[in-house]
Amino acid sequence: MDGFVRLFVDYCQYLVVTAPGRDALEIYTVGDDLVHVGGPARLTAFAGNHTGHIEIRVVTAGAPPATPDDDEWDAVSEATLWCPTGTFSVRGLMGGSADGLTDVPVSRPGLIRVRVRARNRLHETVRTEDDPPEQHELWVWPVAEEPGLLTLRDDGARGGWSPRPAKAAEWAMLGLVAAGPPEPDHRARATVVRRRPLPLAAAKALLADPAAALTTPAAPAAGRGSDRAPGPEHPASDRPASERPPAADHALSAGELEIRLRTVAEGMRTRTLAWRWAARRQQPDARPDGEPATRPDDEPAALPDDEPTAVRLRIDDDGAGAADLTVRHEEVPARDAIALGLIWDHVLDRLAAPADDPPAWDAALRNRESPPG
Structure with a gap:
């Protein structure tokens, strides 16, 4: 069978797992018609057969396959996993596996990329003896x-979610905290990369004050919009960086913690920010005379x-009156790269479509802090 083995699947699903861990991210949360992300150590792939x-x-290699090889397949998707032991396993949803699919070694522990390719995904109710x-x-x-997660080819076999x-x-965020x-x-380190188009107003706000834009996105004030991407001929600020006051910290709240962002370098179409986890700043209690009184900090x-860590932003004109944003969050713990990528997806969604709502994790973390009753 050219290296193929038979694997029993249940409910059209099989799993790729690299390590035990906390509860996996539910299916139908992040994914496409072939692969769903289940967290740092798990992904779910979908078959046609129920x-x-x-x-x-399974092929382990030092690099991705040659692109023309994808032409032999109907559906192709890929995602990243954290592989701390240097091995992974493939099994059916209910736990069964097959020869050669358990504790498969990779060249080193760390992040691995898994490209899933599938063909002939037919449900058994429509499959005939003549079908491959x-x-x-x-x-x-x-x-x-x-x-x-990247979708490289879609066969249209599944959908509707x-x-x-x-x-x-x-x-x-709950897992990271x-x-x-x-x-x-x-303690291996890695880089989270995200690329996406941006409305021009969001691109302009991002270059003007990236730390503020990423933590508290807001719609541009009336009359301040622009139909051109910011750049050398259309700067985000009229004052050169050397003449501006030092950038302030802006923070994303994360329960007892916060993520502090500060702009540390600027180019024509680039910005570099420092990202730092910290204990959330405590608000002072008020004394009876109205003066603030500092509370003692709890155990950190x-x-x-x-x-x-460093966050590098680059905005390019896409040639069609919009902007393309590339985010590189460098030297993050490799263990956390998948989770940080999911957080960046949400942060960039909020940047592209500003809203007054707090980040998605805010309510859940506040509920953790509030004692019952």
């Missing part, structure tokens, strides 16, 4: 960047990462 066998093979068997292939290679990126961001710092053996909360 209950029965498919043919599957359903086949899946997993091509797996080590990576240092996490660009999120809408992703819930805000729910995914809530799940990701609860996790604390990485273990000493899991454990930070997901005690090292500052």
Whole structure:
């Protein structure tokens, strides 16, 4: 069978897992018609067959497959997993696996990219003896960047659902806040990468004050819009960076913690920000005479990462009157790259479509802080 083995699938699903962990992100939250992201250590792939066998093979390599190979497949998607032990397993939803699909080694522990390719995804109710068997292939290679889930080819075999990126961001932030710092053996670093189009108003606000725009996005004031992307001939500010006051910290609240962002470098179409986890600033209590009185700090909360990291933004004109944004969040703990990517997806959604609502995770973390009764 050219390296294929038979795997029993249930409810049209099988799993790729790299490590035990907390509750996985629910299916139908982040994904496409072939692959759903289940968190840092798990993804779910979808077959056409509801209950029965498919043919599957696994290829581990040092790089992605040649692009023309995708032409042999009907559906192609890929996602990133955190692989702390340097091995992964493929199994059916109910737990069964097959020879060669358990504890498959990769070249090193760390992030891996999994490209899932499928063909002949037919439900058993419409499959005939003349149809070729359903086949899946997993091509797996080590990576240092996490660009999120990508759909490279869609066969239209499934559908009828809408992703819930805000729910995914809530799940990701709750997990990061609860996790604390990485273990000493899991301190590898990686880069989260996101690319997306932006409305011109959002692009202009981002270049003018990126830390503020990312933490408290707001619609542009009336009369201040623009039909041109900011750039050398259309600057975001009339004052050169050397003449502006030092940038202030802006914060994304995360329960007992917060993410502090500060602009540290500017180019024509680029900005660099410092990202730092910190204990949330305590608001002073008021004394009876109206003067503030500082409360003693509680025991400091454990930070997901005690090292500052860099966020690099680049905005390019797409040639059609809009802007393309690239975000590179560099040197983050590799363990946290998938979760941070889900958080960035939500932050950028809020930037593109400003709203007065707090971030998706805000209510859940506030409920954690409030004692019952």
